[in-house]
Amino acid sequence: MFLCKWKYQFKSNNMKKTIWILLLLAVTSGCSSTDKKAAMNIALIEQYVQAVEDLDYEVMASMLADNYIGHGPSVNDSIMKPEVIISWKDHVENLYESIDYNKSRNISVVIESGENKGEWVSNWAELEIVYKKDKKAVTIWTNTVYKVENGKIAKSLTFYNEADVLEQLGYVFINPNDL
Numbered sequence: 001m002f003l004c005k006w007k008y009q010f011k012s013n014n015m016k017k018t019i020w021i022l023l024l025l026a027v028t029s030g031c032s033s034t035d036k037k038a039a040m041n042i043a044l045i046e047q048y049v050q051a052v053e054d055l056d057y058e059v060m061a062s063m064l065a066d067n068y069i070g071h072g073p074s075v076n077d078s079i080m081k082p083e084v085i086i087s088w089k090d091h092v093e094n095l096y097e098s099i100d101y102n103k104s105r106n107i108s109v110v111i112e113s114g115e116n117k118g119e120w121v122s123n124w125a126e127l128e129i130v131y132k133k134d135k136k137a138v139t140i141w142t143n144t145v146y147k148v149e150n151g152k153i154a155k156s157l158t159f160y161n162e163a164d165v166l167e168q169l170g171y172v173f174i175n176p177n178d179l
Helices: 002-011 013-028 033-053 057-062 081-095 162-168
Strands: 064-071 078-080 096-111 118-131 137-149 152-159
Touching (some): 033 057, 033 118, 033 137, 057 064, 057 081, 064 081, 081 096, 137 162
Parallel strands (some): 064 152
Antiparallel strands (some): 096 118
């Protein structure tokens, strides 16, 4: 009798709804704080990328930590927040007509220990940059890795082929051995 009664209750619509609601709650509450933090960090980088596309250096500056440092694309290139703001202001007013992130993808990772310990987001993208002066456009593949601290970008490492950009702009490279 007990088994028959249980089967009857399980088949009832109310019981099915209750099970589905409990299952849904278990799935949605199963997201860890790490997953939520990763999503927030990716959202921050997506907002930063949007500010770059909008050529809005003031919004970009607001997203950088006061102790921000950027490295790359060359080994000895580094820049601090005050210089970044000056550089982007100059580039927006005098150099870039537009910047578009095409095929942009992000991934978040936490490094648990060592020199690079922290929360990181890596952005891979194909950038199309149009220059103001002559309306020339270049397309480059770039990877920027951002360290996020307290909801701000604290560090970035940027990689792309500078020679490729210069070649697309019409610069000619001569091998000294050919002279």
